Amino acid sequence: MSFKRLQTEKAAADRALSELTPLQTIQEIDALRDYLQNVNLKAEMTQDEIKRLTGKLTRQEERIEELRDIHRLESKSQSDQIEKLRGQVNEAEALLKVAQVSASRYEEETSKTKADISRLQNELDKTKAAAKDEEEKRIKAISLLKTVRQKLVKAEKERDDSLGEVQTLTSRDKEEREKERTERLRLQGEIDKVNLERETAVQGLRALFDKEVAVLKERHEKEVLALRGQFELDVITLKSLHSKELEVRTSRISDLETSVQTLSGEKDEIFDQLQMRQAELESSQSHLESLQSQTVELQYQLREATDRIALLNDELFNSQQAQSTKLQGSPEEVTRLLLAAEAKYEGRIADLRRQLSIMERERDEGEAELSKKLSQKTKEVDELKAIVNSSSKEHEQEQENVISLQEEMERLKAEIKAHQSVIAELGARTEEMAEGETVAQSQVLELNSRITGLQQQIEESKAREAQIRAHNKTLREELRKVQSSAALLERQRNPGAGYWASKPDGQPEMRSQASSSSDLTRDMSSRPNSPSAGRSDEEVNYEYLRNVILQFLEHKEMRPHLVRILSTILRFTPQETRRLVAKA
Template structure:
């Protein structure tokens, strides 16, 4: 969820940056519109100035001055192009001279009507000459002032155009540079493999745009020189300039389209990151399941340890029983040794019993062989027990290793959780930055509203100026009859132009303030972009950590599978141990029964032998008393004893063999006993093993 919120915040940041760029472009369009309006206003003012000069010349022509005066006024008409900015002193002097000319005309009219004397006419003529001289001086002074105002206007116009050109070029280059850096940064983060291709293409496009802009700037410079030569061509050049601005806008739109394409690629990368985050969530769930399975494995391992302890106790019990059997065999051996010693002491007296003793020795050898086979089986059982103990120790060591690996995996999961908390903290910081960005956005919207208000105010003032110009036109029509009113209107228009210039300067100051604020916002935008880049790098790092965690989880899964396989093998081994334990129990039971039966048979035989010996001694005593030879009759009971013993042994062997053959799993254990008793060859042993 944290990764999703971070991606949504990054997308929102990018949307806000795009909106800021669009608002910046709209502001530039507004500034360009203001400049175009100013140019159009200057053009309308020049047209109105021409109309005023034409009307003034018509009024002067209607005044009926003399030819010299009309010629001088005509030359004045050709020179009065910047009458709006003439100084008040020249205007006052013109008004004074015009009043004097009217007085002179009235005086001439009076002279003609009253037909005064020639001296008065000469005086009036001299006054007229002085007036003409003063008018010439005034016209020269007025021409000089007009020339100065014209040069001043031209220089101001050049400076404004140069400033606008520099401002537009720097702004356009800055926008292009920002777009270039933004596209390159996004390109490096999202499509690293296509970096060189897109950067070269982007640089080529920028170079072409730069060449186009330089060519357009050269055209603008040429047009500017043409404007300086002819003011009437300024309007046409502004139209061309507008077309060029439209073309530049189209190029900016194409760059914005490319930027949108890059953003779509960034969205695709974000979708991929989202999928990886989903995989990380599944991996976390798998970790939880593995933890649960690990707890189950621990429970099972405890159960196995308990089972092994039980088997160990049973093995100890079997060993104890085996020790008891060995003790019983030792007692039997001691009894046999006592019997042999008694036989050695009685050899001289009971030679007739040597055959029985030899038979007993054969039986003892057989019993020793059986004991040897039992001991060999016990050694086999000891080896199997040792192998089981080793397997148990090995399994315990493996369990400890798996426990250590599980603890390391838990540590890794805790470190990953710590990193996730760290990334969540960074996302909280980004949210705080986003709130700050929203505040900046509100400031930008306020600036937009202020610009809209300025635009509305400008339109209102423009309408007001239009109405005032209409009023001025109506007033100029009335000025044909009265030149003084026309001059007063000219002064009012000059004041209006001054006020307009002041307002223009105020608007420029506002624009400078707004541009500074926008520069500050752009700096904040760059800082946010850097922060976004850092966040994307952190996301890539977290994705790498997540991939590493997934690899570790895969390894853990493999280890868990190996543990399960080992568990299955251990279960099988435990099953086999249980079966072997049952076999051992049955063998131990049969051995105990066999030992008991053998001990009973030996005791019975020893008692019979003692009774026979006593009977023989009694018979010998009786024979010695009667002095009759009775030796051939003494060995008669020995064959009976032998046949009885053979019958007992055969019956016992038959029962044991039948018990082993009835149970199919115990048939294989009967093979070594049969091989020892019947002395089978290796081929016969293989046949028996194949049948078992």
């Protein structure tokens, strides 16, 4: 019975093994060993797969850290570029302010130059008026001197003619007077013509000068107005363009700031998710370690079970041998031994079945947990792959944004260069305006030089006028002295000597001639009447005669002029004067 029970238990164990394992009987120890080795290999493969997945997770974490660092660096570079662009915009605004200040300064300088030009124009008008007055005075003085000289020349000629042709003068006195009148009228007409020609020439020069000044002034005003209008238009266009560009840039900067904020929020969310997944991964790793420890314990229990089965087989073999040896003994002992062996082996088989059921249940639970955890890990890996793909897409989008920002920066740099070129053009225009101002200043200097030249001419004319007045005064004094000396000599002359002895009747004619010459000069003084005045004039005339004779003897080059003076003083005849002039 016990043997049959053992056989039934063995059959039940074989069925359990065949149901739970690919083995058929419990006696297939090598197959059972291979099966357990396969289970161990599967466990090792699962561990290797778990290690590979953990390596992938670490690599994904490293890539995420690299992406995070790249994103941080790109955001930093973008913020630096935005700061640079703001600095460039501030520099452009400062340059625009400097251009506006220079424009205001140029307007102030142009207003100052206009005030100086108006002041110089007023001074020029004043100097023109003064020059006109001085010119009129000079013309009057010259005409007066010419009339005096002409009168003196005529008086000398008439005196020479009267001395040479006293007899013919009486008969032709009226004709000569008429000729003298006609000559005077002709000379006066010539003087008037010369004065008119000079006045017309002066007026023409003055009109030309006024026209040139007016043309230069109008041209300068037109150029200043055109430059001012162009500069104002350029400033207005630059202001409008600058305001538009500032608005576009501020909107672009606000958009970039919002995008940076959204990206930073998404980055923080991804970082939080990664930390949660890392915590879950660490918990799964700890659970895997616990499962590995459980599998190790199960393997140890399986080894113990196999050892026990081997021991039971040995004992069964020994018992069979003992039974075969003891069959020859009493049947009661055999049955007793069989019952004892059956009871013993039934207890062991029950323990083994219980342990096998426990091990199978634990194995099923471990496999179910492993399958669940593997499915969870695969899901987590898929989610991480999706996150990595999304992060790569976001990185690509960020790269595209960076490229667009770089293009925007290049465009802004080009616009800044265009603004700088416009500022350079404005500087060139200001230089041109400065050159125009220098040209205007040079013209003003030329006008000043012309004014100084006119002033010098006026001063020269004044000096000439003073010289002519002094010369006229000396001529008047000499003529007065000559008349007084002639009158004195006429009174002191012996009537019976010389030229007047043969012609006693010529003295009243000479007196009439002297009176006519005094009438022609109009500026000569009358003869002295009192004896004291006669004596003083006589002393002066003797002194003058002495000086003339000394100069005649000392200076040979002055003798022709002094001969005429001596002939006038001593009243030589024309033949005597001609003879003395020929010898001088």
